Amino acid sequence: MTAMRRGIVIMAGTAVCTLLLSVFFQDLGDRTGVLRYQQHREQPSEEALGPCSVCKGEARLCTHLPIIRIETRGQTIPGRPYEGPDGDTMGYYTGDFGEEEILVQFSTVSEEGVWHHENSAATDEGAALFRYRGNSSRWFTKGSFRLRTVEADRPQISRSLSLLGMKSGKEWALHGPFLDKTLMRNYMCMNLSAEVMGTWVPDTRFCEVVLDGEYQGVYLLMETIDVDENRLDLREYEPGDPVLSYLVRIEPYTTPAKVLDNFSLYSYRMEPGRHLELLYPGTASQTRQVQEYVQADYNGVERMLYSTWMLDGTSNWKQELDMDSFVNYYILMEFFGINDTFAASTYFYRDARGRLSIGPVWDYNNAFNNFLRPISSREFLLSQRAWYAKLMQDKEFVEQVISRYRELRRGILSEESLLSYEKEIEEWLGSAVERNYDLWGYTFDPENLSKRERQRPEPESGETLQDVNPSGYREAVEWMMDYIVDRGRWMDEHIDSLQQYCHPSRFANQVLG
Helix, strand or coil: CCHHHHHHHHHHHHHHHHHHHHHHHHHHHHHHCCCCCCHHHHCCCHHHHCCCCCCCCCCCCEECCCEEEEECCCCCCCCCEEECCCCCEEEECCCCCCCCCEEEEEEEECCCCCCEECCCCCCEEEEEEEEECCCHHHHCCCCCEEEEEECCCCCCCECCECCCCCCCECEEEEECCCCCCCCCHHHHHHHHHHHHHCCCCCCEEEEEEEECCEEEEEEEEEECCCECCCCECCCCCCCCCCCCCEEEEEECCCCHHHEECCHHHHCCCCCCCCEEEEEECCHHHCCHHHHHHHHHHHHHHHHHHCCHHHCCCCCHHHHCECHHHHHHHHHHHHHHCCCCCCCCCEEEEECCCCCEEECCCCCCCCCCCCCCCCCCCCCCCCCCCHHHHHHCCCHHHHHHHHHHHHHHHCCCCCHHHHHHHHHHHHHHHCHHHHHHHHHHHHHHCHHHCCHHHCCCCCCCCCCCHHHHCCCCHHHHHHHHHHHHHHHHHHHHHHHHHHHHHHCHHHHCCCCCC
16 A cells, blocks of 8 residues: 555544544533533633733732623613512512613623733623513622623614623523522532533523622623524424424413413412413414414323323323433432422423423522522422422333432532532632622621521521521531532432332322223
């Protein structure tokens, strides 16, 4: 074989290997999320950057985190809630002229490998429609915001932008960790969920926010849940499609025109005050025919789950539901202690080409016992709630939950891995934590907060408010990690007990049709 022919063969072999490896790793990434960009591992730490040669550490804000600057030009930001006579949220304040969102200018500073300052040149800039967002978190002094990027001279036209290195999108959430004193829960849990679910999970980036020239502390910029080729990639709806993709969610606060009349609502199986809301196709495409199609498809699944078919061994539900998504989602919500499942921020989608899936995941601010009331680490929270109460009647589903849980506990959800992962993030955040609590440190004294803003609004008998609310950052982190360790050890010991829900003796008195 000549040298030229040998070269051609080697080049061809290399190309084939490269192609095969790319396919392998792409498939691996699709299934496990291992290719997900994790900011604290990819972007340099303070130690890696070394001393700042620009300001010598003297600037008011000198950070290794990206910066987001927002200018409202004196406008009132809409979206703060106000109370009704019963003390519940009655509505939301609007802008100075009745607007539900205002037009603002924003810029980011996110060049990698350098220190960032509030007067640094912009990496990206533009206009956005802006308001407060969230449910209970709208009451927090440190607000969270929705940022919808638009054309500056035509704000009715959305503009897709790639912010802080994330894929291009039109809507973003600026999550301000307030109740979560560790600042980490959403970042940690979103990244872990991406690895477990193997499907799209909203991307996140830590940043520091400057609003109208005033420092606001550490925030998390997050992709919002949206049907888009860069986010939840469903087959695009075309008017008249006989079979269509859809995205719905269960929420306490919904837009009445988007609410569907689903089976578990009118059969009183939904949590009180909750509704099923149609998010995709979007409002402009939500004709009566579209809503009726989604209602019929979703209700067909619910009727099947609540019928005796779940007891007769035919397993018809597997033709309609993506079992892997329900298994992985159950493990995550149970392990993280998410008590809102099937009550709020619970999404479902069906691509026109596939089965109904649960997800994407959203809102981990209350994970790991960071809730307004204690969430036990020593009980199953969800095994008998809503759809899961029915799925647990199926032996194959229960066995897959147990098997998958054991697998995850040997890897990404192992105690050693989780303890190490938290430490990595904490060390990478560095002095940003101190800057954040230079501003918000008063919140570690629960007497300074309203009941809505405390981790525990009221102490139990024999306790003080300070006993049940962390007194500092270090204690907040320790409380979270203690819960994670205890939760994992309890579930390790008791996961097999889920088999009771599918044991024939449990249904011996039920007559099958």
